[in-house]
Amino acid sequence: MKEIMIKARNVQKSFGTHQVLKGIDLDITKGEVLAIIGPSGSGKSTFLRCMNFLEAYDFGEIWLGDQLVGYRKSASGALVKDKPARIAAVRARMGMVSQNFNLFPHMSVLENVIEGPIVVQRRKREDAVAQARSLLDRVGLSAKVDVYPETLSGGQQQRAAIARALAMNPEVMLFDEPTSALDPELVGEVLDVMRALAADGMTMVVVTHEMAFARDVADRVMMMDDGNRVEIDTPEKIFTNPSHPRTAEFLQRVLR
Amino acid sequence: MDYTWHFQIVWDYRAVFIRGAIVTAQITFWATLIGLTLGLALGLMRRSEMVLLRAPAATFIELFRSTPALVQLVWIYYSLPILTGLQLSNTASVSVGLGLHAAAYFGEIFRAGVNSISKGQWDAARAIGMSYSQSMRRIILPQAIRRMIPPFINEFASLIKLTTLGSALAVYELLHEANNLINSTYRPLEIYTVLAVAFAVIIYPIIYASQRLERKWQLRQ
Numbered sequence: 053m054k055e056i057m058i059k060a061r062n063v064q065k066s067f068g069t070h071q072v073l074k075g076i077d078l079d080i081t082k083g084e085v086l087a088i089i090g091p092s093g094s095g096k097s098t099f100l101r102c103m104n105f106l107e108a109y110d111f112g113e114i115w116l117g118d119q120l121v122g123y124r125k126s127a128s129g130a131l132v133k134d135k136p137a138r139i140a141a142v143r144a145r146m147g148m149v150s151q152n153f154n155l156f157p158h159m160s161v162l163e164n165v166i167e168g169p170i171v172v173q174r175r176k177r178e179d180a181v182a183q184a185r186s187l188l189d190r191v192g193l194s195a196k197v198d199v200y201p202e203t204l205s206g207g208q209q210q211r212a213a214i215a216r217a218l219a220m221n222p223e224v225m226l227f228d229e230p231t232s233a234l235d236p237e238l239v240g241e242v243l244d245v246m247r248a249l250a251a252d253g254m255t256m257v258v259v260t261h262e263m264a265f266a267r268d269v270a271d272r273v274m275m276m277d278d279g280n281r282v283e284i285d286t287p288e289k290i291f292t293n294p295s296h297p298r299t300a301e302f303l304q305r306v307l308r
Numbered sequence: 309m310d311y312t313w314h315f316q317i318v319w320d321y322r323a324v325f326i327r328g329a330i331v332t333a334q335i336t337f338w339a340t341l342i343g344l345t346l347g348l349a350l351g352l353m354r355r356s357e358m359v360l361l362r363a364p365a366a367t368f369i370e371l372f373r374s375t376p377a378l379v380q381l382v383w384i385y386y387s388l389p390i391l392t393g394l395q396l397s398n399t400a401s402v403s404v405g406l407g408l409h410a411a412a413y414f415g416e417i418f419r420a421g422v423n424s425i426s427k428g429q430w431d432a433a434r435a436i437g438m439s440y441s442q443s444m445r446r447i448i449l450p451q452a453i454r455r456m457i458p459p460f461i462n463e464f465a466s467l468i469k470l471t472t473l474g475s476a477l478a479v480y481e482l483l484h485e486a487n488n489l490i491n492s493t494y495r496p497l498e499i500y501t502v503l504a505v506a507f508a509v510i511i512y513p514i515i516y517a518s519q520r521l522e523r524k525w526q527l528r529q
């Protein structure tokens with residue numbers, strides 16, 4: 053029995069009257085790479101953002117290991133919003149990489165990477181710097197350590213953002229369409245870094261439109277549609293013989 | 309018309325002008341200090357999700373922005389001793405009054421500056437486990453302050469000009485000293501000319517610097 057890293061139970065979320073997540077269940081095991089696919093507006097980003105509580109879910113539970121994310125059980129058993137410090141602490145255990153990189157523009161690449169370790173984890177500066185240099189080397193940016201983000205290409209910015217997330221030594225990495233803002237010729241360099249990360253055994257949740265990546269790298273693929281988990285299975289099964297017509301239809305459209 | 313200018317008089321009384329300029333500088337200094345500190349608090353409060361913080365800040369800001377500064381100064385001058393029991397000097401009272409006035413404007417500058425930073429920066433800061441105050445101090449404010457500096461400088465320049473309102477409350481700043489001088493010398497043209505030039509010489513470089521900064525930072529974005 054593999055250790056469960058993230059457990060989601062009946063997760064629901066609405067924006068106003070619009071229900072965006074309609075009760076999602078999911079278990080992600082340690083070291084697993086899960087790809088989430090589905091049409092635009094199906095709730096993929098929202099679900100990912102609920103995992104590290106950038107978005108507060110309204111109902112259900114999300115667990116990181118044995119820690120409930122964002123809420124605690126009160127004496128009566130009802131869920132109440134957790135203290136900000138505890139929410140921040142559970143977030144720090146997950147790395148997140150978003151479509152728009154969101155590097156800190158007023159800091160050099162190195163400063164971006166050591167910011168979390170020094171300010172949040174209160175690690176010694178020289179340790180943080182040493183680790184940052186080795187991470188930046190790993191994502192192929194050792195020549196860009198001291199430059200500012202605005203001078204980097206999109207692919208380089210995204211690799212720097214991955215290094216920044218990894219510097220926190222996260223237990224899970226969450227990716228939200230990490231390549232969809234990139235010029236086509238820059239997509240490969242970012243996917244290569246993610247492949248290497250997966251091969252190292254990192255637990256990863258990847259919302260992606262890169263079907264080739266999902267097929268080759270993911271252990272399982274989850275298809276979402278209209279706030280529901282339509283199906284979840286191995287890439288072979290999903291891509292060759294999906295059990296749900298919505299999946300077949302979606303794949304036909306994107307793989308054309 | 310042949311009017312003979314006598315600028316010599318101004319030079320003879322230069323000590324009076326310098327005395328006035330020092331008071332003007334003092335009022336500006338204290339008003340800026342009060343305005344910045346209180347303005348930061350007001351700006352942050354007005355962004356809060358809590359109505360109890362947001363509503364008083366909004367009321368304060370809108371009240372001070374929609375009434376004349378002179379009325380505010382006179383009101384504070386007469387009501388501060390009654391409300392707080394504090395008997396301030398005229399100069400201190402004007403400094404406080406202009407400080408509150410400036411705080412309303414600085415507060416709006418802070419708020420607009422912070423709001424101009426994209427939500428993605430907050431997300432990135434929170435995703436690495438930063439608290440609200442860490443995100444604000446380390447990520448948002450350093451970027452926002454850049455955008456605040458040009459409007460801040462403009463506001464600072466108007467604040468210097470507003471110190472002349474102190475003359476209405478018998479504060480011996482530049483305008484008041486100038487008026488006294490006119491009463492004894494009967495040379496209003498010379499004295500007001502020099503006064504206007506003095507303000508322009510102080511304020512124009514400030515406005516110029518603000519425009520330069522604004523252009524430079526616009527180019528870099």
Ligand SMILES: Nc1ncnc2c1ncn2[C@@H]1O[C@H](COP(=O)(O)OP(=O)(O)OP(=O)(O)O)[C@@H](O)[C@H]1O
Nearest residue numbers: 067070072090091092093094095096097098099229
């Ligand atoms: N902050 C928000 N406020 C209101 N509605 C929102 C908000 N965020 C997302 N939504 C809505 O929720 C729905 C799901 O959005 P979400 O971003 O999760 O979809 P997605 O599957 O990631 O789509 P895409 O592939 O386009 O990124 C959409 O209809 C969107 O308009």
Ligand SMILES: [Mg+2]
Nearest residue numbers: 096097098229
């Ligand atoms: Mg999305």
